[in-house]
Amino acid sequence: MGLKTGAAALRLSVLSAAAVAVAAAASAAALLVPSTARAQAAPAAAPVPQARPVKVALIESLSGAFANTGEAVYRNIYWAMERVNARGGVQLPPAAGGPRLLALERYDSKGQNEEALSALRAAIDDGAQVILQGNSSATAAVLIEAINKHNERDPGRRVIFLNYSAVDPILTNEKCSFWHFRFDAHADMRMAALMEVMREDKSLKSVYLIGQDYSFGQAVLREARKQLAAQRPDVAVVGDELHPVGRVKDFAPYAVKIKASGAQAVVTGNWGNDLTLLVKAAREVGYDGSFYTFYGNALGAPAAMGDAGIGKVVAVADWLPNVPGAQSEAFYQSFRTRFPKPQDDYVHMRMQLMVEALAQSIERAGSTDAVAVARQLENAQVQLSGQGGSMRAADHQFQQALVVGVMDKKGAPGVKFDVEGSGYGFRVVRQIPAAKAQQPHSCQMQRF
Numbered sequence: 001m002g003l004k005t006g007a008a009a010l011r012l013s014v015l016s017a018a019a020v021a022v023a024a025a026a027s028a029a030a031l032l033v034p035s036t037a038r039a040q041a042a043p044a045a046a047p048v049p050q051a052r053p054v055k056v057a058l059i060e061s062l063s064g065a066f067a068n069t070g071e072a073v074y075r076n077i078y079w080a081m082e083r084v085n086a087r088g089g090v091q092l093p094p095a096a097g098g099p100r101l102l103a104l105e106r107y108d109s110k111g112q113n114e115e116a117l118s119a120l121r122a123a124i125d126d127g128a129q130v131i132l133q134g135n136s137s138a139t140a141a142v143l144i145e146a147i148n149k150h151n152e153r154d155p156g157r158r159v160i161f162l163n164y165s166a167v168d169p170i171l172t173n174e175k176c177s178f179w180h181f182r183f184d185a186h187a188d189m190r191m192a193a194l195m196e197v198m199r200e201d202k203s204l205k206s207v208y209l210i211g212q213d214y215s216f217g218q219a220v221l222r223e224a225r226k227q228l229a230a231q232r233p234d235v236a237v238v239g240d241e242l243h244p245v246g247r248v249k250d251f252a253p254y255a256v257k258i259k260a261s262g263a264q265a266v267v268t269g270n271w272g273n274d275l276t277l278l279v280k281a282a283r284e285v286g287y288d289g290s291f292y293t294f295y296g297n298a299l300g301a302p303a304a305m306g307d308a309g310i311g312k313v314v315a316v317a318d319w320l321p322n323v324p325g326a327q328s329e330a331f332y333q334s335f336r337t338r339f340p341k342p343q344d345d346y347v348h349m350r351m352q353l354m355v356e357a358l359a360q361s362i363e364r365a366g367s368t369d370a371v372a373v374a375r376q377l378e379n380a381q382v383q384l385s386g387q388g389g390s391m392r393a394a395d396h397q398f399q400q401a402l403v404v405g406v407m408d409k410k411g412a413p414g415v416k417f418d419v420e421g422s423g424y425g426f427r428v429v430r431q432i433p434a435a436k437a438q439q440p441h442s443c444q445m446q447r448f
Contacts, residue, residue, distance in 0.1 A: 053103035054090060054368055056081070056130040056358075057123035059116050059143070062108040065246035068299060069135050069272045070108075072346040073164070075339055077104060077132060079347075080355035082338075090362045100368070102359070109133075111246055113142045120146055124157060129368055130358065134165025134184065135271070136245075137216035141171065144180050151179055151370070158370035160377070162358065164351050167294075168215045169223075169439075172397040176443035179370070181377050181391060183354040183398040185318060187216065187269065187294075188439050191223045193316045193402045194267075194292050196430050199231050206236045207292075208263035210254060212274055213242035220269030220294070238263050246274060251281035258287055265290040272299060279313070280304035290314065298346045302407055303422035310424070313407035319349035319387055320405045320426050321417040327386035332417060342421030349387050350400065356382045357391065371448050389434060395443035402437045404430040 058077060060070035081102045084090065089101040105126065107119035116139045123131060133143055140163055151158040163171065163182045167190065172182050185193075198204060209224050211217030221240060228235050238261040243254065255278070258266060266289060270278055279291060279301050290312040295301070297315035305313055321332045335347040361376035362368060378393035389400030405426030410418035414427035 051092075051097035051100050053101040054130070054362065055103050055105060055123075055126065055128045056132060057105050057107055057119075057126070057128035059107045059109050059119045059123065059131060059133045059139075060135055061111040062106060064111045065274075066111050066135060066272045072299065072344075073134065073351070074104075074106060075344060075346070076348050076351040077355065079335065079338055080352045083352075084355060084359045090359045092363065092368075093366055096367050100362075102355075109139060111136070113139050116143060117146055120150075124150065124159060129159055129370065131159050131161045132164065133161070134163050136214070137166040137168035137171060137219075138214045140166030140180075141168070141175060141215065144171065144175055144177050147179050148177055160370050160374050162354055164348070164354055166216070168219045170215070170219070172395040173442045176395050176441075176445050178374060178396075178445055178448050181374075181396045181398070183350045183357070183389075185400065185402055185437060186397065186439070187219045188223050189402065189437055190269075190294050190316045191220065191227055192439070193404055193430070193432050193437065194294075194314065195227050195231055196432060197314055197404050197406075198228075198235075198265075198292060204232070204235055204264055204290075206238045206261075206263050207265045207267050208239035208258045208261050208289075209237060209241070210239070210258070210266060210268050210270070210278070211242055212245040212270055214245050217242055217245070217269055220267075224267045243274075246272070248274065248277065251278045252285060254278065255281035255285045255287055258282060258289075259285050263289055265292055267292045269294045271295040276300040276304050279309070283308050288312075296407070297405060297426050298419055300420070302419045302424040305407070306424075307409075309407045310409060311406060314404060315407075315426055316402060316404050317348075318400050318402060320403050320428055321347070321419075322405065322415055322425055322428055323387075323403060323431075324414075324428065325386050329416070331385035331387075345420045349384070350389075350398070352384055353382045353387070353389055353398075353400070356384055374448070392438075392441075395441040395445070397441065399434045399438050401434050402432045403428050404432075 060073055061067055062070040081104055085101050089099045091099050107123055109116035109119055147161050161180045165184050167184050167186045169186045169188050209221045211221045275295055283305055292314045296313045357380040361373050361380055364376040365372035378391055381390040382388055389398050391398050405428050407424055408415045408427050410423050410425050415425040418425040
C-alpha cells in the first residue's frame with residue numbers, strides 16, 4: 001500500500017475488507033492497518049466479521065516537530081482497536097450488517113490547521129465515520145467547527161469527533177458540540193490536580209509560568225494565575241511568557257531567564273519536544289528548581305532532566321504506570337509486551353477507555369448512525385483494568401480520576417516501572433477521584 005497523497009494530506013490506507021479477513025484469520029488480534037505494520041501470527045483465530053468495517057480516521061502530526069506524539073497516539077489507538085477486533089469487533093444485529101471490525105486510517109496534519117481540515121475532508125470522502133484527534137486544541141477547535149458545518153450540510157455522511165488530548169476548556173464550554181466528545185481532563189481540571197500538591201509545598205514562594213503560544217498554552221497560564229491567586233496568594237509569579245509552538249529549537253534563552261528570575265518552580269503545559277527541549281535546557285544552564293507539568297512523564301522529558309529531576313518533576317495524568325494495583329500493573333505490562341521498544345513506551349489509559357466507549361456505544365445504538373452513536377456516547381460508562389470513567393452528557397466531558405506523580409529513580413519505593421528505559425519513573429503522590437476532579441461547565445449544546 002505505502003503512502004498516497006490526496007487533498008493535501010499524507011495518509012496510510014487501510015487494507016481491503018478481504019485482506020482484513022485474511023489478517024484476522026491469522027491473528028486473534030487482527031486490525032485493519034497500514035501495510036507497514038505486520039500482523040502477528042497466532043495459533044487460533046477469532047470469527048471474522050464479513051461486513052464492511054467501521055472506518056475511524058486518526059488526524060495527527062505524523063511528520064514535523066511533533067511526529068513523535070502522533071506516532072505515540074497511533075500505537076495507543078492501534079492497540080485498543082486490536083483488543084476490540086480480537087473479540088470479534090463491534091457486535092451489531094444482522095439487520096445492521098452483523099459484527100463489524102474497527103478500521104484505523106492515518107492522516108497527517110503536519111501540525112497545521114489547514115492540513116488538518118484537508119485531512120478531515122479526505123477522511124470523510126474515504127468513508128470515515130469517526131474522527132480522532134487530540135494533539136493541539138487549536139486544531140481541535142477548527143475541526144469542531146468544520147464537523148458542525150459538514151454534519152448540517154450533509155446529514156447522510158455525518159461523523160463524530162473523539163478528542164483524547166486537546167484540553168483547552170473552551171472546547172466543552174463555549175465551543176461545545178453534540179458531535180464532539182473529550183476523553184481527557186481539560187486544562188482547568190489538570191491544574192486543580194497540580195494545585196493539590198503545590199498547596200502543600202509550604203517552601204514554595206515563587207514560580208515561573210511558561211507555555212506554548214496558542215489557545216491551550218494560554219489557557220494553562222491563565223488558570224495557573226487564577227488558582228495560585230486563590231489558593232497560594234503567598235506565591236509570587238516572577239515570570240510569565242509564551243513562546244511559538246514547535247518552532248523553538250534552542251530553549252537556552254528561556255532557561256537563562258527562568259534561572260535568573262530566582263523562581264523555585266516552573267509551571268508549564270508544554271508537551272512533546274517543546275517540553276523535552278525546555279527541561280533539557282534548564283538542566284544545562286544549572287536551574288535546580290521544580291517543574292509542575294501536564295506532560296512531564298514521557299516523550300523524553302525524564303531522560304532529558306536526569307538525576308536533576310528526582311523529586312522535582314511533577315506530572316498530572318489520568319493514569320500512570322506506577323498506579324498501585326495488580327490490574328493496573330498487568331495493563332501496563334501487556335502494553336510493554338505488545339510494544340517492547342523503550343522508545344515506544346507511552347501508554348494512555350484514557351485512549352483505551354475512549355475506544356472501549358466507542359465500541360460500547362455502537363453496540364448499544366445497534367447502528368453506526370452518527371446521531372444514534374452520539375446519543376449512546378453521551379451516557380457511556382466504561383471500565384478497564386481497574387480504571388474507568390463516564391461521559392457527562394451536559395458538555396461531553398469525560399469524568400475520570402486523576403493522579404499526580406513525582407519523578408524518582410526506578411526501584412525507589414513506589415517506582416517499579418521507569419519511563420522509556422530512562423531509569424526514571426513517577427511515584428504516585430496523589431489520587432483524585434472523579435467526583436473531586438470534575439469542574440462546572442458553561443456549555444449550551446444544540447442537541448439532535
